[in-house]
Amino acid sequence: MCGIVGYIGRREATPILIQGLKRLEYRGYDSFGIATVGSSIEVFKKQGRISESEAGAVSLAGCIGIGHTRWATHGEPNDINAHPHIDCRGGVAVVHNGVIENFTELKRQLIERGHTFRSDTDTEVIAHLIEEHHHGDLLEAVRATVPHLRGSYALLAVAAHDRRIVAARDCSPLVLGIGDSELFAASDMTPLLDHTERVVFLEDGDIADISADGVEIYHQGEKVQRPVELIDWCVEDARKGGFAHYMLKEIFEQPQAFYETIRAGVDETVRNLVLSADEVTLVACGTSYHTALIFKYLAESLCRIPVRVELASEFKYYTPPISGLAVAVTQSGETADTIAALKMAKAHNCITLAITNVQGSTITRVTDGTLLMRAGPEIGVAATKSYIAQLAALMQLINIRCGGVFDEVLSHAHLAIGEVLMRDIQDAVALCRGAEHIFFVGRGPFYPVSLEGALKMKEISYVHAEGYAAGELKHGPFALLTPVTPVVAICPPGSTYGVMVSNIKEIKARRAPIIALGVDGDSELAEIVDIFIPLPDTHLLVQVLTSSVVLQLLAYRTACALQRDIDRPRNLAKSVTVE
Numbered sequence: 001m002c003g004i005v006g007y008i009g010r011r012e013a014t015p016i017l018i019q020g021l022k023r024l025e026y027r028g029y030d031s032f033g034i035a036t037v038g039s040s041i042e043v044f045k046k047q048g049r050i051s052e053s054e055a056g057a058v059s060l061a062g063c064i065g066i067g068h069t070r071w072a073t074h075g076e077p078n079d080i081n082a083h084p085h086i087d088c089r090g091g092v093a094v095v096h097n098g099v100i101e102n103f104t105e106l107k108r109q110l111i112e113r114g115h116t117f118r119s120d121t122d123t124e125v126i127a128h129l130i131e132e133h134h135h136g137d138l139l140e141a142v143r144a145t146v147p148h149l150r151g152s153y154a155l156l157a158v159a160a161h162d163r164r165i166v167a168a169r170d171c172s173p174l175v176l177g178i179g180d181s182e183l184f185a186a187s188d189m190t191p192l193l194d195h196t197e198r199v200v201f202l203e204d205g206d207i208a209d210i211s212a213d214g215v216e217i218y219h220q221g222e223k224v225q226r227p228v229e230l231i232d233w234c235v236e237d238a239r240k241g242g243f244a245h246y247m248l249k250e251i252f253e254q255p256q257a258f259y260e261t262i263r264a265g266v267d268e269t270v271r272n273l274v275l276s277a278d279e280v281t282l283v284a285c286g287t288s289y290h291t292a293l294i295f296k297y298l299a300e301s302l303c304r305i306p307v308r309v310e311l312a313s314e315f316k317y318y319t320p321p322i323s324g325l326a327v328a329v330t331q332s333g334e335t336a337d338t339i340a341a342l343k344m345a346k347a348h349n350c351i352t353l354a355i356t357n358v359q360g361s362t363i364t365r366v367t368d369g370t371l372l373m374r375a376g377p378e379i380g381v382a383a384t385k386s387y388i389a390q391l392a393a394l395m396q397l398i399n400i401r402c403g404g405v406f407d408e409v410l411s412h413a414h415l416a417i418g419e420v421l422m423r424d425i426q427d428a429v430a431l432c433r434g435a436e437h438i439f440f441v442g443r444g445p446f447y448p449v450s451l452e453g454a455l456k457m458k459e460i461s462y463v464h465a466e467g468y469a470a471g472e473l474k475h476g477p478f479a480l481l482t483p484v485t486p487v488v489a490i491c492p493p494g495s496t497y498g499v500m501v502s503n504i505k506e507i508k509a510r511r512a513p514i515i516a517l518g519v520d521g522d523s524e525l526a527e528i529v530d531i532f533i534p535l536p537d538t539h540l541l542v543q544v545l546t547s548s549v550v551l552q553l554l555a556y557r558t559a560c561a562l563q564r565d566i567d568r569p570r571n572l573a574k575s576v577t578v579e
């Protein structure tokens with residue numbers, strides 16, 4: 001949540017910051033702001049989205065600057081609570097991503113010492129603390145400030161008359177971009193892609209002194225070296241490329257995301273972790289939780305290995321007895337709950353593995369091994385190609401445990417994903433756009449697929465949707481079925497087909513309209529439902545993928561029909577870095 005960006009070099013900072021913030025907007029879009037440094041600090045900040053503002057007309061002078069796009073935690077979204085925040089005298093400016101948990105106490109103490117606060121944010125205490133410790137050296141001031149902060153932060157600070165940016169991180173992401181006599185800092189790599197491919201990932205506890213000539217990094221008072229890494233994403237990957245929305249582009253990139261993740265394979269460390277595990281616990285949130293559930297169904301039935309899946313946000317407060325391999329599934333690698341859960345598993349002596357899309361992300365610094373999925377940057381808030389790439393990664397783990405029996409299936413699955421991208425779903429969209437409530441049902445691995453279908457639908461169309469195990473509907477939700485409550489049923493052939501057809505008939509008897517996903521040529525199913533969407537008749541693993549893609553498209557097209565803000569749904573942010 002929240003995106004921060006910094007620039008120092010020979011060019012004017014403002015346009016670089018604004019462009020960077022536009023790239024980071026998916027992390028939060030309540031308000032935005034920038035500050036540049038000269039003999040004084042100039043600040044511009046505003047409620048609303050940078051992409052819809054007149055930010056292009058902002059012309060703060062200076063070759064040093066910091067910027068922020070906000071997802072509000074403390075204080076409502078307005079001009080005053082927008083970052084950057086400044087100290088009493090306007091000599092220090094700060095942008096921050098994270099939450100300062102002890103800010104109430106710090107604020108009270110600072111007010112007692114005579115400081116004047118302007119905003120309701122937790123961040124403003126940082127500016128005032130730096131002010132107190134600033135005796136001409138910004139690095140020393142930040143060093144003296146951070147021990148007072150409890151919680152999470154990635155912050156950038158600048159001071160008048162000081163030609164540097166000081167950065168610090170703890171439990172929130174921060175990456176530096178190394179250019180030619182210029183340096184960049186950002187919450188993630190997307191704003192850096194325009195300028196450089198050389199990056200340095202800061203570690204928790206690091207403080208960086210950034211000037212145009214280079215960067216010096218300190219950890220617990222000692223100067224340290226962090227490796228310069230090369231990013232393998234390109235700038236085009238982070239652009240819309242002619243699609244109406246990032247989400248649609250990312251849906252269409254799924255064959256490639258799946259293929260590339262399979263092609264990249266699994267390194268020896270991860271292979272050994274998987275082969276030696278006698279039980280597996282997965283921790284995840286949201287969409288990633290759904291892919292973990294799919295893994296459970298497939299791995300337990302195909303590999304006969306016990307798998308438990310835990311919501312990361314619950315796991316921290318209820319730690320079941322676990323051992324073996326703990327896997328964090330997280331697109332961003334920055335989800336606070338998932339990181340906390342994984343650390344908890346580590347404290348229980350589990351061997352740990354991260355499945356993530358983001359090279360160098362926080363989770364990769366915590367785990368014993370990393371399986372990097374190859375989805376490329378995912379900008380739309382709704383997870384799509386990262387979901388498919390997670391499934392590619394998780395299916396590979398199953399394949400390893402099963403001695404490679406799915407090699408053939410996995411190497412061709414991307415073709416089937418490509419096949420369903422152009423499915424005609426207009427009738428289904430017409431039904432869903434008029435609905436107030438929609439149920440999604442499936443059995444076995446198609447139950448988590450239905451959970452994901454419902455999440456996508458509510459997240460971007462704002463139509464209330466629930467995913468259910470098909471057999472559970474009659475244990476309560478049947479009371480809600482009416483002729484205007486569509487039920488989307490996933491009904492591929494296999495052991496659950498017969499019982500799914502019975503469930504569909506029961507739903508039909510309650511006069512709820514049914515949209516069914518089944519295999520091409522299934523005339524029996526097509527006849528009993530209202531709308532039939534055919535899927536290629538392939539392996540079960542592939543049907544998990546193709547049905548998921550159709551449900552993403554159903555949510556997308558419904559949201560378009562309802563004129564929703566597809567890439568930036570209300571109240572959400574891409575990366576949930578607060579618990």
Ligand code: AGP
Binds near residue numbers: 287330331332338
């Ligand atoms: C789904 O579309 C969401 N964007 C959300 O549920 C997401 O999957 C969740 O916040 C977890 O994110 P992560 O994979 O980056 O950890």
